[in-house]
Amino acid sequence: MTSITIEAIARDAASRSLKVTIPVERVKDAEGKALKRYAAQARLPGFRPGKAPIAVVRKKFGDAIRQTALEQLFQESWEQARKDLELKPIADPAVRNVKFDEGQPVEFDIHVEVKPEIELATVGGFALTRTSKVIADADVDEQLHRIAEQKATWTPVTGEKPRPGEQVQVTVEAFENEAWLPPAPYTLVIGQSRAIPELEEKIMTLLPGETAEGEVKFPEDHPDESRRGQARRVRVALNELKRQELPAIDDGFAAELGDFASLDALKTVIRNDLQTEATRESESGVREQLLGKLVEVNAVPAPNALVHRLMHAYAEMYKVPREQFAAFESQFEPVAAAQVQRDLVLETVIEQQSLRASEAEMDEKVAEMAAERNVTAGQLYSTLQKAGRLAELERAIAEEKAFTFLLGQSTVTEA
Numbered sequence: 001m002t003s004i005t006i007e008a009i010a011r012d013a014a015s016r017s018l019k020v021t022i023p024v025e026r027v028k029d030a031e032g033k034a035l036k037r038y039a040a041q042a043r044l045p046g047f048r049p050g051k052a053p054i055a056v057v058r059k060k061f062g063d064a065i066r067q068t069a070l071e072q073l074f075q076e077s078w079e080q081a082r083k084d085l086e087l088k089p090i091a092d093p094a095v096r097n098v099k100f101d102e103g104q105p106v107e108f109d110i111h112v113e114v115k116p117e118i119e120l121a122t123v124g125g126f127a128l129t130r131t132s133k134v135i136a137d138a139d140v141d142e143q144l145h146r147i148a149e150q151k152a153t154w155t156p157v158t159g160e161k162p163r164p165g166e167q168v169q170v171t172v173e174a175f176e177n178e179a180w181l182p183p184a185p186y187t188l189v190i191g192q193s194r195a196i197p198e199l200e201e202k203i204m205t206l207l208p209g210e211t212a213e214g215e216v217k218f219p220e221d222h223p224d225e226s227r228r229g230q231a232r233r234v235r236v237a238l239n240e241l242k243r244q245e246l247p248a249i250d251d252g253f254a255a256e257l258g259d260f261a262s263l264d265a266l267k268t269v270i271r272n273d274l275q276t277e278a279t280r281e282s283e284s285g286v287r288e289q290l291l292g293k294l295v296e297v298n299a300v301p302a303p304n305a306l307v308h309r310l311m312h313a314y315a316e317m318y319k320v321p322r323e324q325f326a327a328f329e330s331q332f333e334p335v336a337a338a339q340v341q342r343d344l345v346l347e348t349v350i351e352q353q354s355l356r357a358s359e360a361e362m363d364e365k366v367a368e369m370a371a372e373r374n375v376t377a378g379q380l381y382s383t384l385q386k387a388g389r390l391a392e393l394e395r396a397i398a399e400e401k402a403f404t405f406l407l408g409q410s411t412v413t414e415a
Contacts, residue, residue, distance in 0.1 A: 006081045009109070014116040014303035016087060020077045022106040030069040030076075038065055066100070073106055081110060088115040091305035113305040118298065118348045124409020126293045130286045131415045133278040135271050143270050144249055147257070154242040162204050162241055164191035169240040170203060175233035185239075196222070199236065206238040225327065290406055291342040300344055302337040310336040349402045357397035362390075365397055 004026065010017035035054065038061045044052045058065065078093055093112040100106050154167055162168050168190060171183045188194035190204065198216035206212055213235040218227040247253055254266035294300070311329055314320075314336065320328045350356060357365075363377070370380040384390050 004077050004080055006077065006084065008085070013118070013301045015111065015113045016085070018081055018085075018110040018112075020081070020106075020108050020110060022073050022077065024103065024105055027069070027073065027106050030072050031065060034065045034068040034072065037068070070098075070100060070106070074108075077108075078110065087112065089113065090115055090303060090309075113303050116301050116303060116344060118300055118344055120294065120298050120345070120348055120352065122297045123294065123349065123406060126290060126410040128286050128289045128293075128407075128410055128412045129415050130282050130412050132282055135274045135278060139274055140267050140271050143274060144267070145246075148246045148249055148253070149244065151253075151256075152244045152246045155245050157241045157243045158208055160241065161207055162190050162238070165244065166190055167242040167244070168203055168238060169242075171237045171239060172199070173235040175235075180235070183237075199234065202234075202236055203238060206236075208238055208241045211235060211237040286407070286412060287403055290403075290410065291345055294345045294406070295338075295341045298345070300341045302340045306340045306344075307333065307336045310340060346399055346402050349406060350398045353402070353405055355398050355401040355405065357394045357401075361397050362394060365393060 004023075005021040007019040007021075008016060009019045035058060039052065039054055039057045040050045042052050042057050042061065043049050044056060044060060047053075047056075052060075074095055081087065082089065089112050091113045093110050096109045096111060098106075098108040157166070166189065167187065169185065169187045171185050173183045174181045186195070190200055195203070196216060196218055202212050202214060202216070213233070215231050215233050217231045218224075218229060220228050222228045249263065251262045254260040254263045257266060260266040260269070311333060314332055315325055315328060318328075366381050366384070367377045370377040373380065381390075384393060
């Protein structure tokens with residue numbers, strides 16, 4: 001049987017456009033197979049199931065038979081194109097400009113986004129800066145204060161007005177459409193931007209048990225665009241005021257947090273943890289610099305299909321309502337595009353330098369992680385396998401190898 005002809009008519013780094021021509025012989029064969037399937041299943045008045053004459057079936061289901069045949073031809077053409085051209089699609093193909101005339105070859109175009117073919121002409125020679133931070137006593141004290149806040153108790157206060165940092169329990173009513181809406185209770189800490197600023201200002205004029213009424217205006221940067229700059233009349237009642245009572249930060253406080261002989265021992269652990277985190281952030285900064293330069297000098301693309309797939313993952317992670325997705329996409333699309341470019345750079349380096357994680361490297365990493373978790377390597381491997389996270393671990397190892405290679409091609413200066 002005459003073969004399908006597939007011609008590449010356009011291409012760029014992340015897409016292919018193909019012209020497909022299917023000879024008449026194959027079109028007739030596909031229509032014949034579709035007709036037989038319909039004839040075997042057809043239920044027509046006056047005929048037993050599957051016994052209706054072919055001519056009657058063709059007349060009754062002609063359009064559906066042609067559509068079924070066409071869909072089959074689409075599928076066969078796409079499978080052949082993907083195999084012959086070694087395509088690596090990252091989205092479903094789009095079929096355009098279909099010509100399906102009686103007795104003529106079928107013609108159509110296929111457009112598909114593919115995994116970009118990236119040429120990294122430059123992988124090194126960059127001047128990078130690593131900013132190192134030395135943890136000061138003030139940093140340790142700040143962290144201690146945060147821990148103390150988590151252990152703090154909230155004590156009711158009477159006869160005083162709320163101040164920033166204090167917790168209030170309020171009831172708010174809004175006046176809309178010439179009527180007061182049902183009151184809604186809220187608990188918030190003043191100054192944490194949980195309420196619009198003008199409403200917080202009104203709350204801070206009240207004593208517990210008092211009520212205030214007036215107009216408040218939504219700020220111009222309010223998350224809900226439809227409310228920005230809008231004014232609304234509200235009635236707010238301050239039901240309860242609480243003040244945070246911090247525990248004393250001393251040896252006893254340290255003992256409550258764990259096996260610490262003194263406050264100084266706790267401070268040492270905090271300092272070490274902060275230094276470890278600072279070092280991690282510093283290294284992350286160097287890697288971001290490096291990836292940014294690689295993307296720029298090599299003009300790495302950000303295919304729409306990959307960007308929008310990542311956007312969808314972001315939306316699910318942040319539980320973004322469907323009606324807010326357009327605004328979310330507008331805000332986060334540059335972030336997603338940059339992430340796609342960085343991922344493509346690393347994948348290309350891993351492939352070109354043969355840096356895939358070996359079985360021995362996987363075993364070594366699993367054993368290391370198992371020791372940290374006080375379980376056997378076999379137990380952890382089974383857990384990772386059941387959770388579908390082995391590929392994630394393999395990718396992490398490969399990326400570390402890629403960064404080791406890339407950083408060795410550039411100069412890193414300490415600041």
